[in-house]
Amino acid sequence: MRVLAALSGGVDSAVAAARAVDAGHDVVGVHMALSRNRDEYRSGSRGCCSIEDSNDARRAADILGIPYYVWDLSGEFHDLVVKDFLSEYSQGRTPNPCVRCNEHIKFDTLLERASALGFDAVATGHYARIDIREDGIRELHRAADLAKDQSYVLAVMGPQKLAKAMFPLGEIATKSEVRAEAAARGLGVSNKPDSYDICFVADGDTKGFLERALGQEDGEIVDETGAKVGDHTGAYAYTVGQRKGLGIGRPAADGKPRYVTDVNTTTNTIVVGPETLLSVYELTGEDVVWLAPDVPATESTACTAQVRAHGDAVPATVQRVVDGEGRDRMMVSLIEPMRGVAAGQSLVVYQDTRVIAQATVAKRAL
Known part of the structure; x- marks a missing residue:
């Protein structure tokens, strides 16, 4: 297959690309430039889009012997991720920009361009697993390394994008194994710290960023x-x-x-x-993405629900309904209460390790 490997400049994406090469695929590396003004973004290893990351991605591609390109996606990133972030906060909601980046940039804009250029799949360094059943249905599962699992932020991609995604790191037991493999391959990013925080909030002061943008x-x-x-x-x-x-x-x-x-x-x-007013038992989600065509969406189904990337999954039931105004909704009834759920958060439901569906929290009830 012709595979486009997204090289962020970190160790995970470099090893994922290397594994795609080892699998015999025709691999091309691409780094997504998310800002024309790098000073707006975190420097060093704290973010995922600094100028240092671009250079690290190029060096990894050279070592792997694959072609390498930089794509300017700064306009799309600003319009689809940063503006959405500001809009959600201005409405009193709590968005997750990493979910929106995965949805609109890494598995929408990137896949669209890859398909137009004749690539069969996009490989990334995300920690998640894709299982293909005998009937052809693709299932998105948690990674083997639950501490690094990123299925929560990937659930928004939907079945069509899942069909063209590759996650070569999904079966790896620990991050230390990834670093050891990178070192063995001579990849200079083997000891590079993980990225974290919001990449476009340069100083880490989210409140200050919002204040400057919204007044x-x-x-x-x-x-x-x-x-x-x-x-x-x-x-x-x-x-x-x-x-x-x-x-x-x-x-x-x-x-x-x-x-x-x-x-x-x-x-x-x-x-x-008081803290007692933070506990909720009912959640309503909008903008539903149903990833399990074999699971009856209109029936109440046992599941676990999660509203934070590394939060606990709570026992629940899920059902997809159409409300009185004709809008598609996902209703989740929690067997145990969740604390401090905010409108705008991503709501993901699982059956064991399998992702069933994703939606954006619209309402919550005590």
Whole structure:
């Protein structure tokens, strides 16, 4: 097969590309440039799109003996990921930009270009597994290394994109094995630290980034009774479940900590309350992506549900329904409560290690 290997400049993508070469595929490496102004992004190894990463990707391609190109996807990244991030926060929602990047850039724009150029698949260094059943159905599963599993952020890709994806690292037991393999192959990125945090927030100050982009707007912090307990300079800077940085001068009547329980950007009000108000038992998801055509979507199905990339999966049931306004929805009933779920988060449901579906949290109920 002709395989396009996405080279981020890290150890995972380099080893994934090497494994694709070993498998006998005709491999071409490509690095996605996500910003024309590199100063806007994290430097060194903290992000995934610095100028150092581009150079590391080129050196890896040279060692592997494969062609290498840099594609400028900065416009698409800004329009589809950064703007979405700002829009979601301005509405009081809590987005996951890595999910949007995987959806729109790595497995939409990249696959579209790869297909146009005649490639059969795109290989990445994500930690996830693809199992192909005898009936031809492709299943997305958690990686063998659960500590590095990235199936949560990949669930949004859907079955059509899954059909052209390759994850050569899915069966590897530990990250240390990947580093050892990279060292054995002579890849200079073998000891490079993992990337983390939001790559386009250059200084790591998400609140400051939002403030610069969205401006300040003074508002009130109120408790569950509606009584004012503090002030803020922008509701977008808060998320459900937040405890620190509230700036509330006086403690609650019972002396216990208070948490953000709601963000209302219409009134520019932050509501705080006791921890008990953070637990939810019902979740409604929109923009549904159903990855299991063999699982009846309209029947209540036992599953586990997850709302954070490395959060715990909670026992639940899932059902796909059409609401009274004709909108496609995913209803998840939790057997055990989840704490601090915010609208805008990615909701992924599993059967054992298999991803069944993904949606964006629209509503939550205590």
